[in-house]
Amino acid sequence: MSLREATFSGSDAAYFLKAAVVGILVGGLATGFHSGLEFLFSSYASLRSSLDGGLAIAVSACLSAAAVTAAFLLVQRVAPEAAGSGIQEIEGAMEDKRPLNWARVLVAKFFGGLLALGSGLVLGREGPTIHMGAMAAEAISRSSAVQGADHKGLLAAGAAAGLAAAFNAPLAAILFIVEETRRQFPFSYRTYMAVIVASILSAAVTEQLTHIGPVLLIDVKYxxxxxxxxxxxxxxGLGALGVFFNWALISVMDLFARIPKGLRWIPALVIGGVTGVLLNVFPAATGGGEDLVQGLVTDSYGIWALILLTVLRFGGVLFSYASGVPGGIFAPMLSIATCAGLAFGVASVSMLPLEDEFRAACAVAAMGGFFAASVRAPLVGVVLVMELTGAYALIMPVLVTCSTASLTAHHLGGRPIYEQLLERTLRLSGQAPDSEPDKTPVQLGTRKS
Structure with a gap:
């Protein structure tokens, strides 16, 4: 059924009401998760500042190692599918290939995410909120016997609500469903509008409770x-970097998977310990990177410092994600792109007749370009960066960067990261992934047969 042919009915109203409940619930859940993280961050920072150098490093190494190990064990014992961002799990569930243990996932994702992210790992908040959003939608679906396409549409609405709450970016969340889940999402008037309703309400609840505007506000003119x-x-260059990032992430995950099952807690312990040390000696190499981005743009970092930070954060997210704890890659990718973009901008300003603010423009454009190359959702990359930074004057430059990055990744043979993660998950669970993924875009208002 097309959007033009759709008519409003009582069943539509009931379905949209469920989507509204999902949006409000996810907004509150995400706000609680973010508030918990902020409390852990500030408490942990206060503890470190109260200790002397050597003692602070030792205590941080022990605490972060213990927290990451606890997060890993919690996930493994309660809900193994809660590891990582969870986006591939949602896509697999919409294909009826992955389990939906909503209560277990919510517990593992919420508390495991607090432990993992609070320890300083290079992971983002958006992964857990997206997965928890879908699980909240699953709870609503089961309570009201929503099935079929409506069920999958509500799962997508919950995921979109989680992304909208994480970044206060409702439009990017809606477009993420359109571009990223085009193979699984059952497009219809009801499901599409449900995604919109849930995203708006989730972002509104989060903004009302936190009073936070654009997360990474950057002032850049034309x-x-x-x-x-x-x-x-x-x-x-970002297109090539995105392809390499996807390959490296899967490779590190496969490397860790070769460790005997009873010993897989050891990487989590080691990675947590190293993170605790870095929190004291090089804190810019830790954390999701949301707070780091604005500091990088406003401060005058040299090109070699930016390259070093790019490498450290690049490696940090690979090992943090592969450790098997809850956490997303969106925020770390944005920080990596900021470092790489600023390095390019510094070099350009030093050699060409450009104003110094071109550095900031490169940082903003690089965020979208790296995202587009890895996730292969260029439109989402553009809109997400605009909503995050508020730098709407740079729409054209970001479009140029995202387009060339996505085209480069395509011609290098790169594939979307979540498509690869889903195939890997299905392979490890003994299921055969689709031999040839459908890459044909679905038009709004249509459904694949």
Whole structure:
């Protein structure tokens, strides 16, 4: 049924009411999760500052190691599918190939996420909130016997609500469903509007409770049109970096999977300990990176410092994610892109007649470009960056960077990261993934047969 042919009915109203409940519930849940993390961050920072150098490092190493190990064991014993971001789990559930143990996942994701992210791992909040959003929608679906396409639509609405709450970016959340889950999402008037309703309400609840505007507000004015050529060149580099990132992430996860099952807690222990040390000696290399981005843009970092930070955060997210604890890769990817983009901008400003604010423009454009190359959702990359930074004057430059990055990744043979993660998950669970994924985009208002 197309959007034009759809008519409003009592069943539509009941379904949209469920979507509204999902949005409000997810907004409150995400706010509680974020508030808990902020409390842990501030408490942990206060503890470190109250201790002397050597003692602070030792205590941090022990605490972070214990927290990450506890998060790993909690996930393994309660809900193994709660490891990582969970986006691939939602896509698998919408294909009827992955379990939906909503209560177990909520417990493991919420408390495991607090332990893992609170320890300083290079992981983002958005992964847990997206997964928890879908599980909240699953709880509503079971309580009211929602089935079939409506059920899958409500799962997508919950996931979108989780992303909207994580970044206060409802439009990007809606587009994420359109681009990322185009293979699984049952497009219809009801399901599409349910995603919109849930995303709006989730972001509204979060903003009302936290009073937070754009998460990574960056003030950048227009840049010369001729500099778009430089951003296109940067997009090519980001496209290659995105393909390498996807390959490296899967490779590290496969490497850890070779460790005997009874010893897989050891990487979590070691990674947590190293993170605790870095919290004291190089804190910029830890955490999701939301707070780091604005500092990088406003401060005058040298090109070699930016390259070093890019490498450290790149490696940090690979090992943090592969450790098997809850956490997302969106926020770390944005921070990696910021470092790489600023390095490119610093080099450009030093060699060409460009204003210093071109550095910030490169940082903003790089966020979208790296996201587009890895996730292969260029439109989401553009809108997400706009909503996060508020730098709407840079829509054209970001479009250029995202387009060239996505095209480069495509021609290098790269594939979307969550598609690869889902295939890996299905393979490890003994299920055969689709031999040839359907890459044909689905038009709004239509459904695949």
């Amino acid at each position: 840049i010369p049109v001729w500099s778009f050529l430089l951003l296109a060149l940067m997009g090519v």
